[in-house]
Amino acid sequence: MERQPGNNDDWMMVSRWATAKGVPTTYEAAREAFQPFYWGATAGPGMWQGKWLITPKLVEKWRGRGS
Numbered sequence: 001m002e003r004q005p006g007n008n009d010d011w012m013m014v015s016r017w018a019t020a021k022g023v024p025t026t027y028e029a030a031r032e033a034f035q036p037f038y039w040g041a042t043a044g045p046g047m048w049q050g051k052w053l054i055t056p057k058l059v060e061k062w063r064g065r066g067s
Contacts, residue, residue, distance in 0.1 A: 010034070010038065011027055011030050011031040011034065012027060012030075014030040014031075014033075014034050015027045015029070015030035018030060
């Protein structure tokens, strides 16, 4: 399903998947339902485990170069 056009957005993919399975779901409803699983909730961390590519130290270095 991820490879179908327009499904590069997690919430859109969930909405389309649920609708295809017989549960008509809007983008907003999919986002609201899936958000705690993705980002995490008070019960624990979510599925998103991304790593920041730009460190605060690097930002400070760039800042020192002037504009």
